[in-house]
Amino acid sequence: MTISPQLSVLDLVPVRTGQTSAQAVAASLDLARTADRLGLTRYWFAEHHNMPAVASTTPPVLVAAAAARTERIRVGSGGVMLPNHSPLVVAEQFAALEALAPGRIDLGIGRAPGSDPVITQLLRMSGTTSDVERFPDHVRDIARLASPEGAVVQFASGGTYDIHATPAATSAPEVWLLGSSDYSAQLAAALGLPYVFANHFSGQGLERALELYRSQYQATPEHPEPRTFLTANVVVAPTTAEAEERALPQLRMMARLRMNKPLRPLETVEEAQSGSAEFDGLADSIIAGTRSTWFVGEPAPVAAELRAFAERWEVDEVMVSPVAAAREAEPMDASPGRTQTLELLAAQLSE
Secondary structure (H helix, E strand, O other): OOEOOEEEEEEOOEOEOOOOHHHHHHHHHHHHHHHHHHOOOEEEEOOOOOOOOEOOOOHHHHHHHHHHHOOOOEEEEEEEEHHHOOHHHHHHHHHHHHHHOOOOEEEEEEOOOOOOHHHHHHHOOOOOOOOHHHHHHHHHHHHHHHOOOOEEEEOOOOOEEEEOOOOOOOOOOEEEEEEOOHHHHHHHHHHOOOEEEOOOOOOOOHHHHHHHHHHHOOOOOOOOOOOEEEEEEEEEOOOHHHHHHHHHHHHHHHHHHHOOOOOOOEOOHHHHHHOHHHOOHHHHHHHHHHHOOOEEEOHHHHHHHHHHHHHHOOOOEEEEEEOOOOOOOOOOOOOHHHHHHHHHHHHHHEO
């Protein structure tokens, strides 16, 4: 079975009202198994911190768990927020993951902090990784360290020191650069790396980012051509009404985020439907604007929209963030709405 365009998943490990972290992780790992069974291309975990509705704080741990529970799908980070971490530690983590699941590991790297200033400061207390200006050097360092050849430190005195993220490696994780700005697009082009624009987050600047990336791309032996795909927020259900209902809790959370309101666990469908009184006209406007960029509805129309989306931007892969929320009666250790989205969409896109 061939899925066209190729379909992948971005998972933030959502945490709903009354759900524990353990249950949320169990639901996401179950979804990874579903994606593997359906023939999807890759499954990535994001990095976010100190958010009541998001449990994806440590992509390497989640990638390891997903790799152990799947057979063929690529698993990776979407992404590791590099300024929060030592390049050597990241290289060692993903070299170990590559040893665990050879040929199936993606290392997506981002430059954003993934949290608020307080958490960012705590993550960067060591001081050495908080120099964002050295981000390009750190990306290069990780690629070298995680490769079978390793890296060499050159001392001013003339001596050298060999460093390997893991001994006797035979393969390396594939490095992707992630971002939502001209900077990341141009850096990916300069380094000859695959690139993903974070379209699911805002969509602002997509056309310019892709044009910069493709026009400025510097070919490398590993990647002779520019390579990219797109991300999108998606909810698919048997009826349009159900799809819109399952999209509402995530839309309301986005409104809270952009209005600097207190965050909370992701609402259930029922909570979102009964909680409209707390929002004003501005929130309604944010929700409407956000919803206009999402793909929500029945299988056939959404599949057609995604195909047109991929053709418009000349990509052969779309990574969906399945943002379908749960109903109160649904089990805590599964995500029927997100599973339904993947199953219906994969069936519709199969050829």
